[in-house]
Amino acid sequence: MGSNPDRSHNPLLLVFGEILWDLLPAGAQPGGAPANVAVLAHAIGANSFLASAVGGDACGLDMLARLRERGVPTTHVQQLDGIPTGAVDVTITEGGIPSYQILENVAWDHIACPPALAQTAARAGAFYFGSLAQRSAQSRDTLKKLLQTIPARCLRFFDVNLRKPWPAADALDASLAHADILKLNHEELPLLANWLALPCDERGFADALFARYPIRTVLLTKGPLGADIFDKGGEPARVPASRVEKIADTVGAGDAFSAGFIDARLRGLSNADAAKRGSDLAARVCATAGAWLPL
8 A cells, every 4th residue: 555644744735637547558646636636746755635526337447446555545536437447549650759549427417516626725724726627517517616615825736738629718717817827738738828818939928917906826738848837027937857867658747847946846846946846746647657656
């Protein structure tokens, strides 16, 4: 069993969104960007909770067992009878880059907001959310309630994490209106810029976001080129990618960056130091198959 030291003195990280099975060529692996963030943050010592849902099927029971094996709290991972657990067909290219085909109308499309989840949200020091779980009305409504419940001082981290079918522009606009930090990659920037009528150059894009939304930091990841940090009122900074001896695949690398960054910020580190922590964790994930580190 995974060790589970007392983390109650650490700030609480609440992660909202999908948990699913990545159906990889080598076999099924647990995944979903929010689930990856929650699990990886927990692995490096964060006090993380995942708000999601699985089905009452064997896949859902297996997923819950995998979480518990790593000591990750399943308090807010709802188990829904009659609805399948999420899954996605993942195809890996020669360069190790994944492409996805995501099953629809699954458990994480039906995440509810019971009182216990709202109580946890009210204590959160950081809140992570993305765009994919907003594809359904129920999960989108739950996210809205949680964003209204988390404390004003809570760090709000929006990972755009674009997947087809693309999210509606109004959902992206509403998400940005509730975010302190935006994380996206170099392929997502021109799409987001086009949908929201923002400049396509990186600095212009960041400055336009700062002018329109309460965002204070933009994290732009660039794979092997590292990540750029844009802070409101500051100069851009580059964090190089951490070295990987041999890449197994890049599934979950961006989620590892998010997990390492958020955990470091909760520990009081600067954005630059937090990005270095995120890059180091991403390198560890790239060296293993799937998004979760081995026990």
